[in-house]
Amino acid sequence: MxxxxxxxxxxxxxxxxxxxxxxxxxxxxxxxxxxxxxxxxxxxxxxxxxxxxxxxxxxxxxxxxxxxxxxxxxxxxxxxxxxxxxxxxxxxxxxxxxxxxxxxxxxxxxxxxxxxxxxxxxxxxxxTFLGAGARTCAALLAQGAIGTPTSVNAAMMNPGPERFHPEPEFLYQEGAGPLFDIGPYYLSVLTALMGSVVRVGALGASARAERVVLTGPRAGSTFTVETLTHVNSVLEFASGAVGMLVTSFDVAATRTPHLEIHGTEGTVVAAQANSWGGPVLLKNAGSDFAEVLPGPHESDGFMxxxxxxxxxxxxxxxxxxATGARGLHVLEVLTAIASAARAGGGFTTIESRWESP
Ligand SMILES: NC(=O)c1ccc[n+]([C@@H]2O[C@H](COP(=O)([O-])OP(=O)(O)OC[C@H]3O[C@@H](n4cnc5c(N)ncnc54)[C@H](O)[C@@H]3O)[C@@H](O)[C@H]2O)c1
Structure with missing residues (x-):
């Protein structure tokens, strides 16, 4: 140094x-x-x-x-x-x-x-869990704005990274795919907001055996898909809350919200977990959905x-x-989801724990 x-x-x-x-x-x-x-x-x-x-x-x-x-x-x-x-x-x-x-x-x-x-x-x-969007959600949960959090719905579904990446092959190999590419964002934010995951189950599918590079000098060339490209998983948190996470490169278009947290008294809707900012929406007793602004002087954050x-x-x-211990907990959840999806179902207990500092 x-x-x-x-x-x-x-x-x-x-x-x-x-x-x-x-x-x-x-x-x-x-x-x-x-x-x-x-x-x-x-x-x-x-x-x-x-x-x-x-x-x-x-x-x-x-x-x-x-x-x-x-x-x-x-x-x-x-x-x-x-x-x-x-x-x-x-x-x-x-x-x-x-x-x-x-x-x-x-x-x-x-x-x-x-x-x-x-x-x-x-x-x-x-x-992204350090960004203003996730921190605003964390503050709302800590204030009890939605009562006791009971469930989460998280979904990141799109037609695949070959739309913008000139060399997308590695994103369709083992260790990548939508689960390992996008899942870390959602699981990092979810564990920061909800605590450790203790049990997971999953199912998966692949819509196509081959895909086509769509941008850059190699546009038009085809490559083999080596991983699941759509994974539906269910999560159980140490708190007792339950959730679902869907990651997909097989969805042409969607209107499913990216991330919602439901509590006994209301719902928080967060922005995509792979972005650092908002908007964050809150609905609780007596109010309609309204945007909640981050704390004063807080910038969105950055990669x-x-x-x-x-x-x-x-x-x-x-x-x-953003420690390795957090990364290891996320990795254990990812690998357990991948194994369950490949096995066609079943539940796996997660051993590691990570709590937001
Ligand atoms: N591209 C994005 O928008 C994006 C966004 C978020 C995160 N990421 C992550 O960033 C990482 C890199 O992604 P990328 O899109 O830049 O990939 P990339 O394929 O464009 O770049 C990877 C680079 O690593 C080099 N490389 C490969 N093996 C190496 C080795 N053993 N030693 C040294 N260099 C080696 C390659 O030559 C290449 O230049 C991945 O983990 C990806 O998940 C990428």
């Missing part, structure tokens, strides 16, 4: 689609300074470095070993998250990784064990705010909010 500058020096591994959004969002935030970037494809690392003025463009090995990198921002595809994170931890770097933490529970435990053994922090996206929070935590010696 650059002690005099009071900034955490970040090395980015994975310079693909989402990386420029992170670099734009991190620019000018004093707690973090991006000092280097690397990618398995060196041309991508050079392009990102040039576009955002990153001082050093390294090979992946050189970045992981670099003495002036304190924290690795892992923006690789999900199937290599665990490998890159474990290599970075072994080199003594803190890690903040895009979601999911890993694609198997065995790798998730390995990552947490490695971080604990070396007294390093590992954190994981999504960080990367979990990383900035982790850097501030490292600099001040406090606990970060």
């Amino acid at each position: 650059a002690a005099a500058a009071r900034t955490v020096r970040v090395g980015v591994v994975g310079c693909g689609n989402v990386s420029s959004r992170y670099l734009a969002n991190l620019a000018g935030r004093s707690a973090v300074t991006v000092v280097a970037c690397a990618d398995a494809d060196p041309a991508r690392a050079r392009a990102l470095g040039q576009a955002h003025g990153v001082p050093e463009v390294h090979s992946v090995d050189a970045l992981l070993a670099a003495a002036d990198v304190d924290l690795v921002l892992n923006l690789t595809p999900p199937r290599v998250h665990a490998e890159v994170t474990l290599r970075a931890l072994a080199q003594g770097k803190h890690v903040y990784t895009e979601k999911p933490l890993a694609t198997t529970m065995a790798d998730g435990h390995r990552i947490l064990d490695a971080a604990r053994a070396r007294s390093l922090w590992v954190g994981t996206a999504p960080d 990367g705010m979990g990383l900035v929070d982790m850097a501030e935590a490292i600099l001040t010696g406090r606990r970060p909010q």
Whole structure:
């Protein structure tokens, strides 16, 4: 860490689609300074470095070993998250990784064990639960605005990411699909609002065996679907509340709300869990649905705010909010839903617990 500058020096591994959004969002935030970037494809690392003025463009090995990198921002595809994170931890770097933490529970435990053994922090996206929309919902629940929360309906259904991603294949491989790609947003927000999940069940389906790339230089090429593309799950929370979560890349259009929390005295409707802002709507006894504004001076939030929070935590010696422990609980719920869906039903008990700090 650059002690005099009071900034955490970040090395980015994975310079693909989402990386420029992170670099734009991190620019000018004093707690973090991006000092280097690397990618398995060196041309991508050079392009990102040039576009955002990153001082050093390294090979992946050189970045992981670099003495002036304190924290690795892992923006690789999900199937290599665990490998890159474990290599970075072994080199003594803190890690903040895009979601999911890993694609198997065995790798998730390995990552947490490695971080604990070396007294390093590992954190994981999504960080939308830190945004103004989710925080406004949390404040309403804490105030008892809907009485006792009893159930949640969560749904993120769309025709699939090949509409906007020029290389969407990885989103249809094991460890991705709508459940692992979108599910982490909803489960992070739901566990932040409702507490730990203790039991899940699910059914799943795939509408098509092949899909077509729809944008970018490879538009028109086809690829094989290797994962479920529609997953209906039911959740039981430690509080006794129950819920359902539907994630799908097989739905042409929908008018189903993204996220509703029902209580004994009313209902809160939140925005999409993969966004940081609102609107948040509240209906309780004697009122119709009305928008609830976030607290004064509160901005919506941004992709990367979990990383900035982790850097501030490292600099001040406090606990970060988007921790690996939270990511492991979300991963256990995701893998249990995936297993139940593949098995065609059944319920699984969730062992891990995570509560909002
Ligand atoms: N694209 C988005 O809008 C978006 C939004 C939210 C989250 N994410 C998450 O961000 C992560 C990256 O997504 P993306 O869309 O940028 O993917 P991408 O495929 O566009 O980019 C991934 C990059 O990682 C590189 N890479 C692959 N294996 C590597 C390795 N072993 N070492 C170093 N580099 C390696 C690839 O060459 C590529 O440049 C994923 O976890 C995804 O779920 C993406």
